Amino acid sequence: xxxxxxxxxxxxxxxxxxxxxxxxxxxxxxxxxxxxxxxxxxxxxxxxxxxxxxxxxxxxxxxxxxxxxxxxxxxxxxxxxxxxxxxxxxxxxxxxxxxxxxxxxxxxxxxxxxxxxxxxxxxxxxxxxxxxxxxxxxxxxxxxxxxxxxxxxxxxxxxxxxxxxxxxxxxxxxxxxxxxxxxxxxxxxxxxxxxxxxxxxxxxxxxxxxxxxxxxxxxxxxxxxxxxxxxxxxxxxxxxxxxxxxxxxxxxxxxxxxxxxxxxxxxxxxxxxxxxxxxxxxxxxxxxxxxxxxxxxxxxxxxxxxxxxxxxxxxxxxxxxxxx
Numbered sequence: 001x002x003x004x005x006x007x008x009x010x011x012x013x014x015x016x017x018x019x020x021x022x023x024x025x026x027x028x029x030x031x032x033x034x035x036x037x038x039x040x041x042x043x044x045x046x047x048x049x050x051x052x053x054x055x056x057x058x059x060x061x062x063x064x065x066x067x068x069x070x071x072x073x074x075x076x077x078x079x080x081x082x083x084x085x086x087x088x089x090x091x092x093x094x095x096x097x098x099x100x101x102x103x104x105x106x107x108x109x110x111x112x113x114x115x116x117x118x119x120x121x122x123x124x125x126x127x128x129x130x131x132x133x134x135x136x137x138x139x140x141x142x143x144x145x146x147x148x149x150x151x152x153x154x155x156x157x158x159x160x161x162x163x164x165x166x167x168x169x170x171x172x173x174x175x176x177x178x179x180x181x182x183x184x185x186x187x188x189x190x191x192x193x194x195x196x197x198x199x200x201x202x203x204x205x206x207x208x209x210x211x212x213x214x215x216x217x218x219x220x221x222x223x224x225x226x227x228x229x230x231x232x233x234x235x236x237x238x239x240x241x242x243x244x245x246x247x248x249x250x251x252x253x254x255x256x257x258x259x260x261x262x263x264x265x266x267x268x269x270x271x272x273x274x275x276x277x278x279x280x281x282x283x284x285x286x287x288x289x290x291x292x293x294x295x296x297x298x299x300x301x302x303x304x305x306x307x308x309x310x311x312x313x314x315x316x317x318x319x320x321x322x323x324x
Contacts, residue, residue, distance in 0.1 A: 011035065011312050013094070015058055019068035019084055021077040022287040025101070025301060026067035032305035038064075042080055050076065052083040056091040063094040065308045070104040070123075071263070071286040078104060078123060085130045095133040097311060099304055101285035102138070102232075102261045109142035124148035136307055138285050138300060139187070139231045139260040156307055158260045158283050158300050159187065163194040165281060165298050166227060166258060176200055176224040176251070180242035184230045191229045191258070198224075202242040212237045214245040222250035232261035233282065236268040240275035247276050254278055261285050262297075 015038040018026025030037040039055040066085060070078040085096050108119025120142060127135065128150050135153045137145070146153045166175075175197045179188035181204045192199040200219030206212050226246045228239050243255050255277050262282040269292065272280070280295045282288075288297055 011309065013061075013063055014065065014308070014312050015062045016065050016067065016308075017054065017059075017084060017088075019066065019077065019080045021068050021071060021080070022101075022284075024287065025069075025284055025299075025304075028284075028299060028301035029065075029067055029099070029304050029308070032301050033309065040084060042084075050080050050083060052080065052087055054084065054087045054091070059088050060092045061094060063097070063312060064088045065097045065099050067099045067101075067304070069102040069286050070100055071102045071261075075104075078126060082126060082130060085132060089130060096130065097134045097136060097308065098127065098132045099136045099308065101283075101300060101304065102263075103140055103145060106141040106145050109144040118144075120144050121148040127151070134311060136304070136311075138283075138303070141231055154307060154311070156300075156303055157190065158285070158298075158303065159190045160194060161283065161298055161300055161303055162258045162260070162281055163191060165296060166256070167195060169279075169296075170225060170227070170256065172196060174225045174252070176219070176221050176226055178202060178221070178226045178228045178242060178246055180204070180228050180230055180238045187231055188229050191227065195227075197227075200226075200246070202245055204238060204241060206238070212241040214241050217245055217249055221246045224251055225254045225256070226251045228255070228257045228277075230257075230259045232263050233257065233259040233268065233280070234263040235265050236271045236275075239277070240271045243272070243275040243277050256281065258282075262288065262290075264289055 016030040016035055017038045017040040020042045027037050038058050041053045043051045068081040088096055105119040105123040111118055132151050135151055138156045138158050140155050177188050177192040177197050177199050179185045179201045185201055188199055200221055202217055203215040204212050205215050228242055239257055256279040257277050258281040260283050283298050283300045285300055
């Protein structure tokens with residue numbers, strides 16, 4: 001049974017709301033569940049304050065799943081999520097589930113030096129002010145997030161969703177999976193296992209936020225099509241350095257990149273093109289900010305819908321989660 005087939009039957013005691021960060025994804029999740037998206041309006045006053053309003057008659061007595069990646073917009077998407085949840089609590093909602101495909105501040109999981117905060121713990125404590133009954137996220141950057149929370153958390157894996165598309169587009173026998181740094185090794189192993197492909201690890205040295213050099217490559221890429229994989233694509237510096245390194249080591253020129261979260265800061269596409277990357281495979285965990293024929297967007301709506309259904313019906317979801 002596919003994720004989409006699993007999620008079609010409607011749930012009578014559940015309503016799906018979406019914030020303004022990614023309403024298209026919210027609509028897609030509701031559709032996968034056979035539900036109509038609930039009414040939720042967010043406005044910004046002239047001074048920048050957020051004003052949220054939900055339909056109290058729709059929400060009262062219902063379990064609520066709020067779809068809101070805390071991505072572009074600084075801290076506002078996270079604050080908007082909290083405001084929506086508070087409104088739901090105040091009108092008598094049942095359980096409230098925070099569906100946060102991309103969790104901002106997860107990269108601030110260690111203090112690099114004195115005087116720096118632990119951003120992921122601050123963000124996690126903000127969630128505790130409601131509190132939520134459950135948090136769902138996808139391919140989180142750090143295990144520190146789960147350790148910082150006081151509520152149950154499900155870390156979903158988008159790897160299988162991306163692998164299905166990669167397997168359809170690329171010849172398996174010619175592929176090598178590449179971890180662009182040591183932090184991506186665990187994720188790369190999952191890709192390599194599902195694709196039944198060899199795994200190569202690039203050892204990098206970061207000199208600044210946008211400058212990365214490669215120390216060495218562990219593995220053989222000669223005459224193979226590299227797929228560089230990571231949990232997120234931000235500046236592209238690490239991936240670009242790895243792409244140049246595998247190309248110089250004798251890989252084929254058809255270099256692809258697969259990443260769950262398309263953060264995509266300015267200049268990232270030019271940086272990747274200059275490094276020889278030909279195809280990007282990304283999910284819609286964050287609202288897409290680019291339209292490029294070389295970028296394939298794969299939806300995680302069926303994955304999120306399957307998770308929400310299983311939470312609501314108290315079914316096991318070991319095959320959906322990243323860390324069972």
